[in-house]
Amino acid sequence: MARRRKLKDRAARHDPAYKRAKQENFAARAIYKLEEIDKRFRLIKPRARVLDLGCWPGSWMQYASAKTGPEGHVYGVDLRAVELALPGWVETVVADVNEWRPDAAIAWAGARFDVVLSDMAPQTTGDRNSDQWRSEELLLRALELASCALRPGGHFVGKVFQGGRFPALRERMRASFQEAKSYQAKNTRAGSSEQYLIGRGLRVNIAAEARRQADTKAQERAEAQERASVDGANGE
Ligand SMILES: C[S@@+](CC[C@H](N)C(=O)[O-])C[C@H]1O[C@@H](n2cnc3c(N)ncnc32)[C@H](O)[C@@H]1O
Numbered sequence: 001m002a003r004r005r006k007l008k009d010r011a012a013r014h015d016p017a018y019k020r021a022k023q024e025n026f027a028a029r030a031i032y033k034l035e036e037i038d039k040r041f042r043l044i045k046p047r048a049r050v051l052d053l054g055c056w057p058g059s060w061m062q063y064a065s066a067k068t069g070p071e072g073h074v075y076g077v078d079l080r081a082v083e084l085a086l087p088g089w090v091e092t093v094v095a096d097v098n099e100w101r102p103d104a105a106i107a108w109a110g111a112r113f114d115v116v117l118s119d120m121a122p123q124t125t126g127d128r129n130s131d132q133w134r135s136e137e138l139l140l141r142a143l144e145l146a147s148c149a150l151r152p153g154g155h156f157v158g159k160v161f162q163g164g165r166f167p168a169l170r171e172r173m174r175a176s177f178q179e180a181k182s183y184q185a186k187n188t189r190a191g192s193s194e195q196y197l198i199g200r201g202l203r204v205n206i207a208a209e210a211r212r213q214a215d216t217k218a219q220e221r222a223e224a225q226e227r228a229s230v231d232g233a234n235g236e
Helices: 002-013 015-021 030-040 059-068 103-109 128-149 166-176 204-233
Strands: 049-053 072-079 090-094 113-118 150-161 177-183 194-202
Touching: 015 030, 030 059, 030 150, 030 177, 030 194, 049 059, 049 103, 049 128, 049 150, 059 090, 059 113, 072 103, 090 103, 103 113, 103 128, 113 128, 128 150, 128 166, 128 194, 128 204, 150 166, 166 177, 166 194, 194 204
Parallel strands: 049 072, 049 113, 072 090, 113 150
Antiparallel strands: 150 194, 177 194
């Protein structure tokens, strides 16, 4: 029984998109979802700066780096190390987005990003509600990072397993971007609640507010450090 289920799962995983990705030397079938989204919403331009959250095994970076070309910058973040050979204008880091800050990535790219992508997904537990909740949390973190890492007018793509907070997330997207849409890619597996939220044109006031908050936090950290070193020097 378990063997039959295993074979069925394997057959579902090794679907035509999986086989096509293998033949075309892409790291994952997910590449076709980004290609579809990008063709429809025209997000990634030559020379663009792209931040890819949840980038492993690397197919979105393969697509994005081909679109940006060598004058672009693609920066990927994931819990897992990317082992794929990628062009020189791609950089990756192993980090948990909940603890990661985009300052070094922005410095590497030379300016804020034109596009932030998030294909992040939690390790699924089989409990639909809890998987959806954790996926929504990852999307919220991706949006938080996007609000400080994107340039005003920049674009966002974020994956989420559609759950109870989906309408609120869509509202949040509408407040942050001039144009916000939800989209289910054609290559989505049957029965999946996976949706992508697409935002075009980060609103200037959102970007400015995110920058103001980041600056305040950085200043508070610097002041705390200074106080700690003065206390240390006074032997307290
Ligand atoms: C569906 S995969 C991404 C596939 C990728 N877009 C590609 O095309 O190759 C989702 C990724 O999200 C990553 N992820 C999940 N939670 C994360 C977190 N807190 N910080 C960083 N990455 C995370 C996982 O490690 C996993 O590699």
